[in-house]
Amino acid sequence: MSGTAPSIAIPHAAERAVGESAPVRYLLIAVAAAFLGLFLVLPLAAVLVQAFQRGVAAYWAALCDPDTLAAIRLTLLTAAIAVPLNLVFGVAAAWAIAKFNFRGKSVLITLIDLPFAVSPVISGLIYVLLFGLQGWLGPWLAEHDLKIIFAVPGIVLATMFVTFPLVGRELIPLMQAQGTEEEEAAVVLGAGGWHTFFRVTLPNIRWGLLYGVILCNARAMGEFGAVSVVSGHIRGLTNTMTLHVEILYNEYNFVGAFAVASLLTLLALVTLGVKSLAEWKYQRQLVDKGVAYD
Amino acid sequence: MSIEVQQVSKSFGTFAALRDVSLEINTGELVALLGPSGSGKTTLLRIIAGLETPDRGAILFHGEDATARPVRDRRVGFVFQHYALFRHMTVFENVAFGLRVLPRHRRPSKGEICARVERLLQLVQLDWLSDRYPWQLSGGQRQRVALARALAVEPKILLLDEPFGALDAKVRQELRRWLRRLHAEINVTGVLVTHDQEEALEVADRVVVMNAGRIEQIGTPEDVFHRPASEFVFGFLGDVNVFHGRVEGRKAIFGALELEYPHAPPAEPQAARVFVRPHDWEIDTQPNGSGVEATVAHLNPAGPQVKIDLVVPTGESIQVEITQERYRALRLTVGQRVYLRPRKVKVFVGERA
Numbered sequence: 001m002s003g004t005a006p007s008i009a010i011p012h013a014a015e016r017a018v019g020e021s022a023p024v025r026y027l028l029i030a031v032a033a034a035f036l037g038l039f040l041v042l043p044l045a046a047v048l049v050q051a052f053q054r055g056v057a058a059y060w061a062a063l064c065d066p067d068t069l070a071a072i073r074l075t076l077l078t079a080a081i082a083v084p085l086n087l088v089f090g091v092a093a094a095w096a097i098a099k100f101n102f103r104g105k106s107v108l109i110t111l112i113d114l115p116f117a118v119s120p121v122i123s124g125l126i127y128v129l130l131f132g133l134q135g136w137l138g139p140w141l142a143e144h145d146l147k148i149i150f151a152v153p154g155i156v157l158a159t160m161f162v163t164f165p166l167v168g169r170e171l172i173p174l175m176q177a178q179g180t181e182e183e184e185a186a187v188v189l190g191a192g193g194w195h196t197f198f199r200v201t202l203p204n205i206r207w208g209l210l211y212g213v214i215l216c217n218a219r220a221m222g223e224f225g226a227v228s229v230v231s232g233h234i235r236g237l238t239n240t241m242t243l244h245v246e247i248l249y250n251e252y253n254f255v256g257a258f259a260v261a262s263l264l265t266l267l268a269l270v271t272l273g274v275k276s277l278a279e280w281k282y283q284r285q286l287v288d289k290g291v292a293y294d
Numbered sequence: 295m296s297i298e299v300q301q302v303s304k305s306f307g308t309f310a311a312l313r314d315v316s317l318e319i320n321t322g323e324l325v326a327l328l329g330p331s332g333s334g335k336t337t338l339l340r341i342i343a344g345l346e347t348p349d350r351g352a353i354l355f356h357g358e359d360a361t362a363r364p365v366r367d368r369r370v371g372f373v374f375q376h377y378a379l380f381r382h383m384t385v386f387e388n389v390a391f392g393l394r395v396l397p398r399h400r401r402p403s404k405g406e407i408c409a410r411v412e413r414l415l416q417l418v419q420l421d422w423l424s425d426r427y428p429w430q431l432s433g434g435q436r437q438r439v440a441l442a443r444a445l446a447v448e449p450k451i452l453l454l455d456e457p458f459g460a461l462d463a464k465v466r467q468e469l470r471r472w473l474r475r476l477h478a479e480i481n482v483t484g485v486l487v488t489h490d491q492e493e494a495l496e497v498a499d500r501v502v503v504m505n506a507g508r509i510e511q512i513g514t515p516e517d518v519f520h521r522p523a524s525e526f527v528f529g530f531l532g533d534v535n536v537f538h539g540r541v542e543g544r545k546a547i548f549g550a551l552e553l554e555y556p557h558a559p560p561a562e563p564q565a566a567r568v569f570v571r572p573h574d575w576e577i578d579t580q581p582n583g584s585g586v587e588a589t590v591a592h593l594n595p596a597g598p599q600v601k602i603d604l605v606v607p608t609g610e611s612i613q614v615e616i617t618q619e620r621y622r623a624l625r626l627t628v629g630q631r632v633y634l635r636p637r638k639v640k641v642f643v644g645e646r647a
Binding site for chain 2: 190199200
């Protein structure tokens with residue numbers, strides 16, 4: 001725009017200098033928009049349309065089904081256990097890796113990434129091999145009347161395994177970039193370990209941490225593969241939301257399946273919203289850092 | 295509080311950062327650790343602070359062994375090169391931090407903390423910025439906040455790691471003078487790490503010149519500048535022209551330059567080097583006996599002294615500084631032939647250390 005202030009006009013001019021001609025630009029935008037519409041907007045709309053196919057009352061009734069409610073409760077419970085634990089593990093691992101030097105550090109980093117490298121189905125299978133009736137610890141568990149596989153503990157364990165890297169991976173680069181000088185300053189000033197962590201380290205990583213927790217939560221609630229292997233699909237008992245969607249769909253209960261799916265979709269949208277906010281704050285924090293330590 | 299460093303060694307992997315370093319710092323003194331990067335000066339400072347542990351040797355505070363004392367119990371003030379201010383805290387909270395983390399029975403009341411922080415911010419002339427965040431301050435202001443924060447816990451020892459290294463020349467000058475005054479006012483034992491010889495000579499009571507993990511010389515700024523103990527110290531403290539040659543009997547021969555060798559002559563010819571500072575040359579347009587012949591290659595009259603690059607017939611170049619008056623009297627031009635005579639030299643005999 002030629003009418004804008006010079007300070008704003010400069011980036012525009014720069015953009016134009018490296019930009020494409022108008023037809024090419026519109027073509028590229030159209031391709032991107034078509035792709036987004038086909039693969040994101042349309043399926044999203046389809047979920048909602050299918051869910052409300054028989055009206056709001058049918059939708060509501062599908063959600064109030066006792067088995068559905070049990071699935072929602074189980075998913076929330078799983079996330080409520082897995083996310084805080086992974087938060088603690090992730091922060092502890094990132095703190096150790098970013099702030100200290102020790103032998104076997106690269107091994108630890110590789111181990112943290114392991115769940116990303118392994119297929120979720122395999123992760124689930126590992127737990128069956130460990131804790132299942134035929135597994136290594138199976139007989140001992142059966143003797144003591146402890147149920148892990150085809151029960152809630154198995155689902156929580158599988159979810160935790162799959163979502164383990166998310167918090168740590170988010171924090172390690174951030175904490176490494178921030179270095180250890182502020183912590184050293186705190187210790188020289190007489191602060192102990194807890195004081196240093198809660199007053200200096202934690203405030204510096206809060207947005208990155210929130211971002212990691214949100215991702216971790218979304219993945220925990222949406223996990224299918226690993227949970228599917230260890231759950232046993234017992235309705236009302238070991239069915240999470242994702243598994244419940246599958247069961248309902250296979251029974252041709254489309255309204256029920258899409259009603260539950262719409263909840264997961266809603267979760268995804270909320271996650272994206274909070275994530276954008278956290279990212280924006282996180283970026284600002286990085287910018288602040290850039291300004292402060294140029 | 296006095297500091298004693300006793301035969302301290304420290305390695306990082308295969309790199310020996312400190313080799314058997316001993317040093318005594320008296321109460322109330324301001325000592326500069328001066329050396330190039332990798333000389334071990336920062337490592338020594340961090341060992342005194344307790345941020346690193348020495349592999350061998352001991353650190354004594356006031357005659358008491360403090361080698362194993364944890365950092366937080368040493369009660370030293372430490373100022374980092376990149377300030378290390380807590381970025382999510384205001385200036386006020388940064389300075390108050392050391393007081394707020396004191397154990398309850400030693401922690402001052404809220405009002406007292408407030409008063410003390412205010413006083414410190416006045417001392418560093420930043421009381422009007424107490425609500426700002428670090429990123430809203432200039433580099434010089436940040437470093438003064440860092441100083442106030444370090445002083446808040448009333449340390450007996452103040453350690454400064456290249457405190458003005460990241461600032462521009464003008465601000466650095468100002469802060470140097472300000473630090474000098476502050477040190478006189480609050481009477482702490484100070485150790486300052488720097489690679490800037492000018493800074494060390496200007497600020498410190500004593501200068502410790504370090505190189506490759508060892509101490510080369512300890513002395514007053516005057517001592518180390520005018521009576522350097524080694525070639526390294528001579529070369530590090532200011533610009534210098536070095537000539538390689540040999541000592542034969544009563545003569546020292548360095549290419550075109552022949553000098554009387556005043557000390558006991560060695561039995562047989564020995565390798566030697568002569569060091570001449572740029573301002574220790576006499577320059578003349580007429581041949582003057584033993585002078586070295588050279589051609590003016592470049593002139594820089596901008597500054598208190600005129601800097602001249604000269605080339606001798608063998609191709610070596612020599613840096614010379616003369617006064618503006620002398621420059622005007624000589625009426626030098628580029629390409630002109632001149633004759634040089636060193637006024638003051640230092641000859642180091644033997645193989646290079």
